[in-house]
Amino acid sequence: MFRNQYDTDVTVWSPEGRLLQVEYAMESVKQGSACVGLRSDQYAVLGALKRSVSELSSHQKKLLEIDDHVGVGIAGLTADARSLAKYMRNECLNHKYIYGAPLPPHLLMGDLADKHQRTTQTYVRRPFGVGLLVASIDPRSSKPHLYQTCPSGNLYEYYASAIGARSQSARTYLEKHVDSFPTASRDNLIVHALQALVGSVSGDDDLTKENASIAVVSADEKLTLIEGDELQSYLDQLELKGNDDNEDDDEDEREDDVEAMEES
Amino acid sequence: MFSSLAPPGRGHTTRPIVTGTSVLGLKYAGGVMLAADTLASYGGMAKYKDCRRLVSIDDTVLIGAGGEFSDFQAIQQLLEANALESRCMSGLYHDEDNSSNNAKETWNYLRAVMYNRRNKMDPLWNDLVVAGLDERSKPFLGWVDKIGTTFSDNMVATGFGSYLAIPLLREKYRPNLDEGEARALLEDCMRILFYRDCRASNRIQIAKVEEESGEVLISDPYELETSWDAASFVSPVGDLDGDGGW
Numbered sequence: 001m002f003r004n005q006y007d008t009d010v011t012v013w014s015p016e017g018r019l020l021q022v023e024y025a026m027e028s029v030k031q032g033s034a035c036v037g038l039r040s041d042q043y044a045v046l047g048a049l050k051r052s053v054s055e056l057s058s059h060q061k062k063l064l065e066i067d068d069h070v071g072v073g074i075a076g077l078t079a080d081a082r083s084l085a086k087y088m089r090n091e092c093l094n095h096k097y098i099y100g101a102p103l104p105p106h107l108l109m110g111d112l113a114d115k116h117q118r119t120t121q122t123y124v125r126r127p128f129g130v131g132l133l134v135a136s137i138d139p140r141s142s143k144p145h146l147y148q149t150c151p152s153g154n155l156y157e158y159y160a161s162a163i164g165a166r167s168q169s170a171r172t173y174l175e176k177h178v179d180s181f182p183t184a185s186r187d188n189l190i191v192h193a194l195q196a197l198v199g200s201v202s203g204d205d206d207l208t209k210e211n212a213s214i215a216v217v218s219a220d221e222k223l224t225l226i227e228g229d230e231l232q233s234y235l236d237q238l239e240l241k242g243n244d245d246n247e248d249d250d251e252d253e254r255e256d257d258v259e260a261m262e263e264s
Numbered sequence: 265m266f267s268s269l270a271p272p273g274r275g276h277t278t279r280p281i282v283t284g285t286s287v288l289g290l291k292y293a294g295g296v297m298l299a300a301d302t303l304a305s306y307g308g309m310a311k312y313k314d315c316r317r318l319v320s321i322d323d324t325v326l327i328g329a330g331g332e333f334s335d336f337q338a339i340q341q342l343l344e345a346n347a348l349e350s351r352c353m354s355g356l357y358h359d360e361d362n363s364s365n366n367a368k369e370t371w372n373y374l375r376a377v378m379y380n381r382r383n384k385m386d387p388l389w390n391d392l393v394v395a396g397l398d399e400r401s402k403p404f405l406g407w408v409d410k411i412g413t414t415f416s417d418n419m420v421a422t423g424f425g426s427y428l429a430i431p432l433l434r435e436k437y438r439p440n441l442d443e444g445e446a447r448a449l450l451e452d453c454m455r456i457l458f459y460r461d462c463r464a465s466n467r468i469q470i471a472k473v474e475e476e477s478g479e480v481l482i483s484d485p486y487e488l489e490t491s492w493d494a495a496s497f498v499s500p501v502g503d504l505d506g507d508g509g510w
Contacts, residue, residue, distance in 0.1 A: 099365065100372035101399060110353065139399070 011123050021127060022120050025151035028129035032075030034167045034200035035062055036193050037133035037146045038160035038174060040184045044135035044144035046073040046215040047193030049164075049200055049207070063215045067092040068222040069102050069137040071215040075164035076130035076151075084128060088112065105136035109147045109155055117153030127151040131163045135217055142219035162196060169199030190214055190226070191237050198238060209235060276386040280332035282306055284317045285463045286425030287328035287393045288453055289405045290433060291418045292446035295475040296395040296403045298326055299450040301458070302485045303465035304333045310465060318471040320480040322347040322364045324396060326471050330422040331390035331410065339388060342377070343370065367396025367473070371406035371414065379412025387411060391422035396473045396480070403475050424461040429453040443472070455488050466490055 006012050007020035014020050033051040037044070048062035063073050064085045070092065074081035088108060095103035112132075119125045134147040148156045148163065160178055162170035173196045184192065193214060198207050205211075212235065214226040226234075287300040304315035317336070318328045321343045329336040347364060354363030365373065371394040381387050387410040398404040406416040419433040436449050447470055458466040471482040492498070501507050 098373055098376045099369040101366075101369050 009123065010120055010126060019120060019152075022152045025127035025129050026131075029076040029131035029151065029163055030165060030167075032077075032130070032164045033060075033062070034162060034164040034170055034197060035073035035075045035131075035133055036160070036162040036167070036170050036174065036196045037073060037135055037148075037158065038181055038189060038193060038196075039135070039144040039146045040186075040189055041182050042144065043186050043189050043216055043218045043221075044137065044146055045189045045193050046071055046133055046135045047190075047197050048073050048213045049197050050211045050213055052211070059211055061213075063213050063225060065215075065223050065225065066134075067096075067102060069139060069217060070105055070108065071135050071217055071223045071225075073133040073135075073215070074130055075133075075167075077128070078130075080128045080130040081132065084112070084115075084130065084132065087115065102139040104138055104140055105134070105145055105147070106138070108136075109134065109149070112149055113153055113155035116149060116151060120151075120153055133161060133163060135215065135223075137217055137219050144218065162200070164200070166200040166202065170196040173199060186216060186218070186221075187234070190216060190234050194231075194234055195238050207235065207238070276384075277332070277335070277389055280335075280389045282311065282333045283463065284315065284330045284333055284336070285461055286421060286423040286429065286457055287317065287330050287391070288425050288429050288433070288450055289328070289393045289395055289407075289420040290437070290441075290446050290450055291403050291405050293440040293442050295397075295473050296326070296405050297443075297446050297450060297470060297472040298328045298393060298395050299454050299468055299470050300328050300330075301454065301465045301468045303463070303467070305463045308462075313465065313467065314485065316469070316482075318469050318482055320471075320482060321370065322351075323480050324364050324478065325367045325370045326393075326395040326473055326480055326482075327370075328393040328395070328422075328471070329390045330425075332388070335388040335390050336392075339374070339377070339390065339392070346373075366399055367394055367404045368398040368406065368416075370394055370396070371404070371408060371416070374408045375412050375414045378408055378410060382411040393420055393422060395471075397475065397478055401475070401478070403473070424457055424464070425453070428457055428460055432456065451488060455490060458488065458490060 002014050003020060006014040010019060010021035033049045035048045037046045046063055050059035050062050052059045060078060063071060065071055066085060066088045072085060091108055092103045116128055119127045128151050132149045136145050138145060146158045148158055148161050160174040160181060162174060177192060194207060194212060201207050209228055209231040212231055215223060217223040282304050284304055287298060289298045298318055300317040302314050303310055304312035319340055320326050350363040374392055378388060389410050392408040394406040396404055405420055406414060407420040408414050419437055421429045432453050454468050457464045466488040467485050468488060469483050469485050473480050501509050
């Protein structure tokens with residue numbers, strides 16, 4: 001209702017008690033291409049749909065390695081994501097130097113959330129325009145964790161999640177199959193991630209080994225990126241659905257957006 | 265003694281004033297065990313005779329220190345503040361309560377602290393022993409000195425202990441000593457240190473971390489029996505009546 005008058009500065013509240021700049025930053029996340037994350041009792045998996053600017057250009061890297069036990073998938077402003085990844089890598093390395101042990105992910109995420117929040121309470125800065133899905137293993141308990149950060153500074157932990165454009169269909173798929181995840185095998189989890197991404201591909205395009213990307217980590221397996229030819233065996237196991245399923249999801253997505261704007 | 269990079273108006277360590285002497289550590293079949301006396305000396309004066317040089321942090325890690333006692337107190341306060349913050353912030357973004365650092369992490373952390381101070385030419389004047397369990401819940405025994413040198417082994421000692429006790433520990437050490445044997449060995453070393461280290465006392469504490477339960481136990485102080493019947497104590501030959509030797 002009052003969007004235009006109170007949306008210039010991040011430090012200005014709207015009369016409805018909203019920080020519009022923060023919400024606009026979250027909009028930027030929704031423009032990025034889809035990224036999914038899910039976990040079992042042992043593995044955490046990230047999947048991403050890589051976009052390319054033109055036929056001739058490379059596909060933008062969406063999954064970044066932070067440490068042997070932490071990986072992130074990004075959606076939104078890539079430059080902001082790289083800056084955050086650099087910070088996370090530095091924190092992990094510093095901790096390893098001081099304590100001789102890998103950084104417990106919940107400590108990293110706490111600091112990361114605070115870093116995001118700081119930008120929403122300073123006049124001279126802007127919120128980060130990127131959402132992160134962080135797949136990690138807690139070195140103390142050997143358990144996997146999936147976290148999601150948001151430009152607002154809110155931190156969420158998930159069993160499975162998806163962010164970015166057309167991610168509602170991925171979320172719907174993940175919700176449908178979430179009960180099978182805890183005991184799923186490594187390969188099944190990867191196939192689930194790719195299957196979830198299928199619905200987020202635009203129009204007539206397919207999910208291929210060029211534009212798909214997977215990262216997997218567990219207590220026994222250091223963070224590993226699976227790209228290109230290695231993906232083919234997993235892609236072959238997918239059911240490539242038609243586009244008719246997507247209509248309902250797009251409507252859900254629009255409804256969700258309106259809801260999000262009205263939420264506190 | 266040291267020139268300092270400390271900010272103006274701030275002092276820096278020049279020499280230790282109130283000091284503790286040796287700390288001994290030994291791994292045994294059920295965990296790790298430390299021993300230290302309860303004396304804090306003021307130069308040549310045995311000033312504080314009930315000073316606790318073995319402490320536990322967060323009920324998971326044992327620290328023992330020789331050297332300047334006030335610096336050890338500062339280290340204790342630092343570790344306790346970190347542990348408190350960890351405990352308060354745990355559960356914020358995760359369910360499991362595994363907030364505390366294990367002994368190996370604490371050892372590494374102290375290395376970073378001591379080395380950092382050494383680089384400012386303002387050391388914490390301590391030799392530290394860190395005992396407990398490592399990341400795989402196996403017994404851990406580590407050593408850190410005032411300039412940030414570290415090592416980890418089945419037996420460690422600080423101060424005079426490294427000269428007098430280590431050879432004895434090496435002689436008698438076997439993997440999987442039982443608790444009674446480990447304690448007897450440490451007591452024997454502490455007794456010999458009392459005989460030969462001028463800054464030692466015979467009132468000691470023993471502390472252990474059990475591997476199975478992770479439990480940290482520090483005994484109350486007790487006095488060691490000593491015997492001064494040896495000929496060299498009864499009739500010392502150091503006078504010119506004897507041969508001038510000691």
